[in-house]
Amino acid sequence: MALIECPVCKKRMSSKATRCPSCNISVGEESESAARINSIQKSTQLQTHSFLALTLFIAGVVIWFWGGEVAEGKQALVGAVCFVFGFAGYLITRVRIVLHKRKS
Known part of the structure; x- marks a missing residue:
């Protein structure tokens, strides 16, 4: 007898x-479909995170170059923070997507 993980509640x-x-x-056919549903939900969640990070990245670029010139002061700081967090978040999320696909 071994301990396994429930595909629905993960206990x-x-x-x-x-x-x-x-x-x-019940364990069996229903658990396979529940595991598939959980996998699809995880993929959708990761794609949403990727989209939000990319949106933050683009917002940082727009804030940085708003008005045709490079930003100064608070605008430059806000633009740089959005740019960096968006870029890093996008890269991390893409790695998580690849790892999730390998696991499936």
């Missing part, structure tokens, strides 16, 4: 159990 349960004691879902 540990016995490999010989027919139902999860936490969420009461």
